Structures are given as structure tokens and as C-alpha cells.
Amino acid sequence: MHEEHDIYLKSIAWVLEAGEIIKQRLQEGTEFKQKTSHADVVTEVDREIESYFVSKITEHYPEHNIVGEENVGNRVSESPYLWIIDPIDGTSNFINRKKDFAISVAFGELHRGVFGIIYDVMAGKLYRAQKGSGAFLNDVKLNAVPANTLxxxxxxxxxxxxxxxxxxxxxxxxxxxxxxxxxxxxxxxxxxxxxxxxxxxxxxxxxxxxxxxxxxxxxxxxxxxxxxxxxxxxxxxxxxxxxxxxxxxxxxxxxxxxxxxxxxxxx
Missing domain, CATH: 3.40.190.80 (D-Maltodextrin-Binding Protein; domain 2)
Structure with missing residues (x-):
């Protein structure tokens, strides 16, 4: 559908912009807090990036459902469309290693994924796929995985x-x-x-x-x-x-x- 592809293209731009925000915050330094344990932590950057996505989605698609890890702007609506967001997957890596973390954005319906985007911010690797159109690493199309391995x-x-x-x-x-x-x-x-x-x-x-x-x-x-x-x-x-x-x-x-x-x- 044309509308879904348009949402996909917008989302790629948002993810790349969010990555630039994260790199800037890493240079500035950030604080973190424990959630459920010393190994389960969240930073102010997690919340900032999730808020960034929520604001973009709300501006362009206010009727869509949102599920984010930090519950910054989660909402349930009658729309069939659903956003699933992890602003920084690998927060402990973000804090301790300053690499090996990623932004993750998925869009679809409850039983139908439309597109998924993962951005390895520090490596500059943008993984993306729209259902039925192949999967890509940056601009290189990825090969199908071998079907029969041991x-x-x-x-x-x-x-x-x-x-x-x-x-x-x-x-x-x-x-x-x-x-x-x-x-x-x-x-x-x-x-x-x-x-x-x-x-x-x-x-x-x-x-x-x-x-x-x-x-x-x-x-x-x-x-x-x-x-x-x-x-x-x-x-x-x-x-x-x-x-x-x-x-x-x-x-x-x-x-x-x-x-x-x-x-x-x-x-």
C-alpha cells in the first residue's frame, strides 16, 4: 500500500535523526537509573529518544497505537496500526561499552508486520525491511538465510x-x-x-x-x-x-x- 510505504520512508528518516541525537548525547555524557535491578537500567537518553518517536507519530498519525519500552507515550486506540519501539536496545552496552546497541522500530498490525528498522548507531548499520520488498543493510540487499542447516x-x-x-x-x-x-x-x-x-x-x-x-x-x-x-x-x-x-x-x-x-x- 502506498500509505504504508510512505510511513516506512518517514520512519527511516526519523530513525537516522534519532541516531544523531544519541551520538550527541554520548559526547555530552548521560546518567542512568535502575529499573528492576542493577542489570536492568534506563537512561535519560532512552526516554528522550522514545519521546522523539512518540512526538513524530502523534504529529503524523495520531490515531495509531504505540507500544514503547519506556511507556513514554503508550496508547491504545481503535486503529489497526501499531508501532513497537525500543529507543535503545542494549542500554547496558550503551552505558558501559558506548557501542553494540540499536534503535528498533516496528510497524504493522497485531497479526501482520509491515516494516521493521534496526539502526546500529555507532557502526552506522541501518537494517530495514518492508514486507514483500526484501531486507537491506544500508543499501545492500541481504540474501535469504540457508533453509537447511544442522x-x-x-x-x-x-x-x-x-x-x-x-x-x-x-x-x-x-x-x-x-x-x-x-x-x-x-x-x-x-x-x-x-x-x-x-x-x-x-x-x-x-x-x-x-x-x-x-x-x-x-x-x-x-x-x-x-x-x-x-x-x-x-x-x-x-x-x-x-x-x-x-x-x-x-x-x-x-x-x-x-x-x-x-x-x-x-x-
Missing amino acids: LENELVAISAPWGSLEEMKPWEPLYKLAAQVRGVRLYGATTMELTDMAEGVLGGYVQNYVNSWDYAAGRILLEELGCTFSDLEGNDIDMLYSGGLAAASTGLHEQIVRAIQEASEAK
Whole structure:
């Protein structure tokens, strides 16, 4: 649809402008606050960037629904359209490493992604995809992911809680899955892991719990490249789903879900 493509083009410009704001704030320095724990933090820049997107959306599309991580301007309306925003995915990386974080913006309906944009600000990498029109890194079209690869040959992002043995016990199937892959890679930001899948250097993504704003844009990007997203049991999920997540090319996804199921049944 012409209107959806127009929204897509506007959003790319907004994301790039937001990236410039973030780079400027990094030079100036920023403060952070804890949310739920010392590992769950938010900065004034997170809120500023989310406010920036909310103001742009409100100005141009005041009837649209908005879901943002920081709940700066979340709203529910009768419109079928939905924005899902993570102003800075990888806030701890932003604070400690000054890199390996990204802006994530997804747009669509509850059961239909329209476009997804991920901007690795410090690397200058803009990942984008509009449904049915291919996925791109900057202006280079990305290739579809290989459909049939073996679990044992792949690097996979597998995330589960660390803590006492009792706290880790419910997630034993994910630890067993980790023993079946070539290696596990975690970057502290879902967007970084999903964009590595898009570039073909990471085979899959498995997370014990993830929020919609963490993966929504990456999902649209990767589905355009032939990947499948589901819960850990292999069930379909909508755009606002939060919970356990498995993502990979179709053949690898089936192997991941089967390995988790077999480990769960063996407990």
C-alpha cells in the first residue's frame, strides 16, 4: 500500500535523526537509573529518544497505537496500526561499552508486520525491511538465510537466567540445547543477535523471556529472509507476544524446537 510505504520512508528518516541525537548525547555524557535491578537500567537518553518517536507519530498519525519500552507515550486506540519501539536496545552496552546497541522500530498490525528498522548507531548499520520488498543493510540487499542447516554446525544465541541451581533448573532444556550447537554467542542486545542472523554469521536465537519491543523489528527483517519465529513450543506468536522465543531458518527452527521438547520430556 502506498500509505504504508510512505510511513516506512518517514520512519527511516526519523530513525537516522534519532541516531544523531544519541551520538550527541554520548559526547555530552548521560546518567542512568535502575529499573528492576542493577542489570536492568534506563537512561535519560532512552526516554528522550522514545519521546522523539512518540512526538513524530502523534504529529503524523495520531490515531495509531504505540507500544514503547519506556511507556513514554503508550496508547491504545481503535486503529489497526501499531508501532513497537525500543529507543535503545542494549542500554547496558550503551552505558558501559558506548557501542553494540540499536534503535528498533516496528510497524504493522497485531497479526501482520509491515516494516521493521534496526539502526546500529555507532557502526552506522541501518537494517530495514518492508514486507514483500526484501531486507537491506544500508543499501545492500541481504540474501535469504540457508533453509537447511544442522544445529551442530551453527552458532546460536541462547539466553536463560543465571543464578542458583534451583533458579536455573526450570530452564535446563535451554542449557542442554547449548550443548548441541557449535557455540553460543550473546551480545547483551536482542537486536545485535538478530541482525547477526540477518548477515548470516549467527544461525539462531533462543531466549527464555523476551518482550515484543526487543524483537519485533528484527522479526519482520528476518521473516523477509526466510526465518521462522515462535514460542519455545513452536506455536505461532503475534506482534505483541512476550515470553520464550525461538527464531531461525525453517529447518534449523524445527531442530531447535524439537531439541527443547525432547530435553523437556526427559526431565
